[in-house]
Amino acid sequence: MSANNTFSSYGSITKSFHWLTALLLISAVLLGLVANDLAHQIESPSFDGSPDVISRAVLLFSLHKTIGIAAFFTAVARIIWALSQPKPGLLHPENKPEALAAEVVHWLLYGAMVATPLTGWIHHAASTGFAPIWWPFGQDLPFVTKSESLSELFSMLHWMSSTTLQITFLLHVAGALKHVVIDRDSTLRRMLPNSGDLPLPPKQQHSALPAVLALVIWSAVLGSGVFLAQQAHDQNGQGADTAQVETAQAPTTGNWQVESGNLALTIQQMGSAVSGEFATWQAEITFDAPDSPGPAGQVAVEIDISSLSLGTVGDQAMGPDYFDTATYPTAQFDAQLEKTGTGYQAVGELRIRDKSQPLILPFTLDINGDSAKMHGQTTVNRLDFDIGKGTQDAGTLGFEVVLDISLTAQKTN
Template sequence: MSAHNTASSYGTVTKSFHWLTALLLISAFLLGLNASDLAHEIQSPEFDGSQEVISRAMLRFSIHKTIGIAAFFTGLARIAWAITQPKPGLLHPENKPEALAAEVVHWVLYGAMVATPLTGWIHHAATIGYAPIWWPFGQELPFVPKSEGLAALFASLHWASSKALQITFLLHVAGALKHVVIDRDATLRRMLPKSGALPMPPAQKHSAIPAVIALVVWAGVLTGGVLMAQQSDDHASHSHGQTQGQTSDSALAADLAEAQQDGDEGEPAGNWRVEEGSLGLTIQQMGSGVSGGFANWQADIIFDDPAAPGPAGQVSVEIDIASLSLGTVTDQAMGSDYFDSASYPKARFDAQLEKLETGYQAVGQLTIRDKTQPLALPFELQITGGDWAEMSGQVVLNRLDFDIGKGTQDEGTLGFDVVLDITLTAQRSN
């Protein structure tokens, strides 16, 4: 059996690509469908925080994505091989409508084999928080930033292209069955192993019209995906007062400004007023870092920089737990086994400020959920002109000390360490 195509038959390489692509796409579709069902269950108000369901969803998504990447490269290789090979002609080219439909379906299907996994890959790379792809080449893509707006756009494009793939795949299968059951010809047999003697197709000419129609179809598919993303973005803007397309830094700054305005319904009790800042955190999920932050928090700061090491003041920080943004795992983080924002809407840090030989620290108590633990936060401080201060600090917490995700004892699934990063700019108020 020849590895190459002939005028009447497909070679072993083409057949292998055909059936491998079909296997990969069917597997990815079924796993993605199951993973999406689990994700909807996790995001529902009735979800009980079951770690088994969460782990199963992450596993399904990781396998789905990994198979999708394999399907993408297999599709590219299949197309590259097809370009170099003769294509056996239609056995019934005289049936013009059927011949046109077959050619259009093939062109759209080829596009979907590449577009569906590629849009899913870009969505994955742009998403903050994800089930990782199982391969050694990292989770990022060149020129693809972490962006909720970009992730939402390519999620919509992935959905639209997957629908095009499903429809053309089913039409392709239906056409093959028609050739077996109704036409009783050798069309399907040409793609099977040991196909035996095959008839020579009649002479025929191939037109560019099917490819042009396929391009029009794809223009409609991609336009539909973009419009769907815009509608979702408009809904989010109406509901939340900002578009998904804003960068996380811009959204965070806006929310911080609002939080500072709403803070205490008047002047803060401290002698420093926070003008801007960020309260971020990073977790390890399935071995990959996921970063986010709290949009709403307020700080009361009393601080006087002493000439020598010693007491320097005090600080009280209150954090709105529901303002946490952690990418695709935000809803999960709000659940009863994690922050349980419904029962414990606020976290609090009360500490004494100290000047050290080198740097500063805040030593006090951090309360999250119903757990209070001692915490020492080292930080750096720069005071400019006596009235402006810039502070930055980092500390590592163990989530289990606060009963966060206590049902997840596997550090490979969800790391124990949570890194908090704090930066702020404050102005002396009196």
């Protein structure tokens, strides 16, 4: 069997690429479907936090991504090889509608073999808190920044590409079976090993029309993906903007009014930092700057836990084994403010779920007339609040959570 294609048959290299690509893509799609089902289970309010389910989901997603990367490079190599080879002619070129449909599907399938793993790879590189790709070359891509909006865009494009891949794959298989069952010709046999003597196709010319039509269809598919991602982003953005306005306008009985601020946290998931912030919270601050170290006032902060955005794991964080927002919708921090020899600190208790723990928050304070800016950072242990107690492996989900708080406040009286 020749390694190269001829006008009547495919060579051994083309056949190897064909079946290897099919095996990798089918495996990646099936693993992705099962992993997504587990992800939906984990994100559901009824999830009990089972570490076995979480570990299984991480394993399947890592397999899915690793096989997807292998499929991407295999598909690129296959296409490069195909462009260097003569293309065997159609056995029934006189059936022009069928010939056109077959070649359009062929080009769509080529595009899907590249677009599906590539969009998934970019989605992975733009995300934080992911099941890792199993290879030694890192998890990032050049020119791809960590961005939730970029991650959401390529998540949608990945879904659109994967759907296109599945549809065109089924059409491709249906066409191959038609040649076997109805036409009873050698079309499928040309792609099998040891295909034997094959008929010589009629003389024909390949048109550029199928490739052009496939490009138009791909433009519509990807354009629809961009539109849907933008719609989802606009809806989420409007909700976040509303929450920020409500936070800034929240009434207070203290003598300082919060004008703006960020209440952020960072966790470690699968060895990667995942950062997020609460959109809705309010603080009642009573503060009078003392001349020497000692009491300086008090603060009471109430946080709407459901307003937390935390990358791709935000929904999971709301579940029963984590924040359990259905039962415990808010968190509270009540503290006394103190001036120290080097700065300030808030000494009090942090309540999350039904657990309260002492907390000291050191912070810097810059007062300019009736305006003040503060920034503080501290670390808590999630297990102290029964958050993710079903996940006892720090490599999967780190125990320490970094809290980072900054705000600008205006004195009211």
